[in-house]
Amino acid sequence: MSKPETANQQTNEQQLKMERIVSLCKRRGFIFPSSEIYGGTGSVWDYGPFGVLLKNNVKAAWWRAVVQERADMVGLDAAILMHPRVWEASGHVKSFTDPLVDCKQCKQRFRADDLAGDRCPACGGELTEARPFNLMFKTFMGPVENDAAVTYLRPETCQGIFANFKNVLVSSRKKPPFGIAQIGKSFRNEITTGNFTFRSREFEQYEIEYFVPPDEADQWFEYWVEERLKWYTAFGVKRDNLRLREHGEDELAHYASRCSDIEYNFPFGWSELEGIANRQDFDLRQHQEHSGRDLAYFDEATKQRYLPHVIEPSGGVDRSVLAFVVDAYEAIEGGRGSAGAEVESVLRLHPRLAPVKAAVLPLVRRDGMPDRARAIYEELKRHWFVEYDEGGSIGRRYRRQDEIGTPFGVTIDSQTLEDDTVTVRDRDTMEQVRVSADRLVEFLRDKLGEC
Numbered sequence: 498m499s500k501p502e503t504a505n506q507q508t509n510e511q512q513l514k515m516e517r518i519v520s521l522c523k524r525r526g527f528i529f530p531s532s533e534i535y536g537g538t539g540s541v542w543d544y545g546p547f548g549v550l551l552k553n554n555v556k557a558a559w560w561r562a563v564v565q566e567r568a569d570m571v572g573l574d575a576a577i578l579m580h581p582r583v584w585e586a587s588g589h590v591k592s593f594t595d596p597l598v599d600c601k602q603c604k605q606r607f608r609a610d611d612l613a614g615d616r617c618p619a620c621g622g623e624l625t626e627a628r629p630f631n632l633m634f635k636t637f638m639g640p641v642e643n644d645a646a647v648t649y650l651r652p653e654t655c656q657g658i659f660a661n662f663k664n665v666l667v668s669s670r671k672k673p674p675f676g677i678a679q680i681g682k683s684f685r686n687e688i689t690t691g692n693f694t695f696r697s698r699e700f701e702q703y704e705i706e707y708f709v710p711p712d713e714a715d716q717w718f719e720y721w722v723e724e725r726l727k728w729y730t731a732f733g734v735k736r737d738n739l740r741l742r743e744h745g746e747d748e749l750a751h752y753a754s755r756c757s758d759i760e761y762n763f764p765f766g767w768s769e770l771e772g773i774a775n776r777q778d779f780d781l782r783q784h785q786e787h788s789g790r791d792l793a794y795f796d797e798a799t800k801q802r803y804l805p806h807v808i809e810p811s812g813g814v815d816r817s818v819l820a821f822v823v824d825a826y827e828a829i830e831g832g833r834g835s836a837g838a839e840v841e842s843v844l845r846l847h848p849r850l851a852p853v854k855a856a857v858l859p860l861v862r863r864d865g866m867p868d869r870a871r872a873i874y875e876e877l878k879r880h881w882f883v884e885y886d887e888g889g890s891i892g893r894r895y896r897r898q899d900e901i902g903t904p905f906g907v908t909i910d911s912q913t914l915e916d917d918t919v920t921v922r923d924r925d926t927m928e929q930v931r932v933s934a935d936r937l938v939e940f941l942r943d944k945l946g947e948c
C-alpha cells in the first residue's frame with residue numbers, strides 16, 4: 498500500500514474513533530451540547546448524569562494527589578469575578594489577544610494565525626488586516642452599565658491564587674517551597690473552537706501555583722513535570738500516548754522563562770493537556786506594583802525578604818476527561834461474543850474514575866431474583882456509586898455497563914436463590930467468578946482499591 502493511502506486510512510480511522518466517542522458520550526449521558534434544544538451555543542458543553550460523575554472523580558483524584566496527600570500544598574476556591582485591575586496587572590487587558598481577520602465578502606471571522614493563505618477559507622473572498630481581539634468575556638458589576646462598572650469573567654483561575662498569596666501565607670503559616678491548588682471555571686471567547694470539548698469557551702482548569710525560593714525554581718520545574726506525567730499514567734493513560742513538548746523562545750508567554758506542555762495523542766493529533774511553566778516572580782511583582790501591597794516573603798531563618806518564584810502546573814479538567822475517555826475507549830469489531838453484533842464499545846476506565854463502580858443485575862425479572870438483587874444494591878450503594886438494572890437481556894445490560902466503563906457486574910441468578918452466591922463479571926476480562934453475597938463488599942473493596 499502506498500504511503501498517502503496509509504496516512505488517509507489512519508486519518509479516517511481516527512475520525513471514525515472520534516465520531517464514535519462523541520456519539521457514545523451523547524447516547525450514554527456523558528456530554529451534551531449546551532442549550533441543544535435552541536440549536537446549541539458555540540463550544541459550550543454540559544455534563545450529563547455519567548459525565549458529572551466522571552468529571553467529579555477526575556477532580557477528586559487530582560485534589561487527593563496534589564492537596565490531600567501532600568504536606569506542602571493547600572487548597573483555595575477563589576471567585577470567578579475579580580477586581581478589574583487584576584487583569585491589568587496580569588497583562589490580560591493588554592495582551593490576552595488573538596489576531597483576528599474578517600472576510601469582506603462573507604463576513605466570517607478567523608484567527609489570522611490559523612490561515613494558510615491570505616484569502617477566506619470559506620468563500621475565497623478578500624480578508625481585512627489582522628487586528629488584536631481580546632479573549633476575555635466582559636460584563637458589568639452592579640446596576641450601572643458604564644466603563645467604570647466593566648469587569649471580566651476570569652480567563653484563568655491562577656490570578657485568584659496570586660491575589661490571595663499573602664492571605665494564604667499568613668493564615669496557613671506555610672513557607673516556600675509550598676503550593677496553592679485550585680479547581681474552577683474559566684472563560685475565554687475563543688475564535689477557533691472545536692474538537693469536541695477540547696477547546697471550549699467555558700471550561701474548568703486545575704492549577705497549582707508552587708512558590709519557591711528563586712534559586713530552587715529550576716529543580717522544582719523538573720520535579721513538577723515528572724510528577725504531573727506520573728499522575729496521568731497512574732490513572733490509566735498509556736505512556737506512549739503522552740509526550741512532553743518544551744516551548745521555544747518565540748512561543749513562551751510574556752510571564753514565563755520556561756514552559757513544557759504535556760501533550761496527549763488525541764484522534765485529531767497531539768494536543769496540549771497541561772502546561773508546566775516557570776512564571777518567575779512576574780505575577781507577585783505585578784500585583785505588588787498595581788495594588789501597592791507588599792507581597793514579599795520574609796524568611797525568619799535567613800532574615801531575607803524576597804518575592805518567591807512560581808512553578809505552575811496548569812491543566813484543563815475537560816481536556817483530561819476527554820483524554821481519559823479516549824484512552825480508555827475500545828471499539829471491538831464483531832462484538833464481545835454476542836451473536837450478530839457489529840461493533841461493541843468498552844470504556845476501560847481506571848476504577849477510581851469510572852462513574853459507576855458496579856452494576857447489580859437480576860438475571861431475569863421473576864423467581865424472586867429482583868428482590869434479592871435490590872437488597873444487594875441497597876447494601877452496595879452505602880459504599881460506592883452503583884446501579885441497579887433489570888431491563889432487557891443480560892447481554893444488553895452488560896454491554897451498556899461496558900460502554901459507561903463500569904468495572905464490575907454483579908448478577909443474581911437461580912443459584913443465588915439456593916446458596917446466596919452471586920457472579921461477579923470483570924469488565925476487562927469478562928471473566929465471571931462466584932462470590933458469596935455476604936463477602937461481596939469485601940471482595941469488591943479488594944478489587945476496587947481506594948475507590
Ligand code: GAP
Pocket residue numbers: 652653654655685687694695696697698700701702704769770771772811812813814815816
Ligand atoms: N494559568 C496559565 C494558563 O491558564 P493556559 O495554557 O492558557 O495556561 C492551561 O491554560 C490549561 O487550561 C491548558 O493546558 C488546557 O488544558 C486548559 N485550557 C485552556 N484553554 C482552554 C479551552 N478553551 N478549552 C478547554 N481547556 C482549555
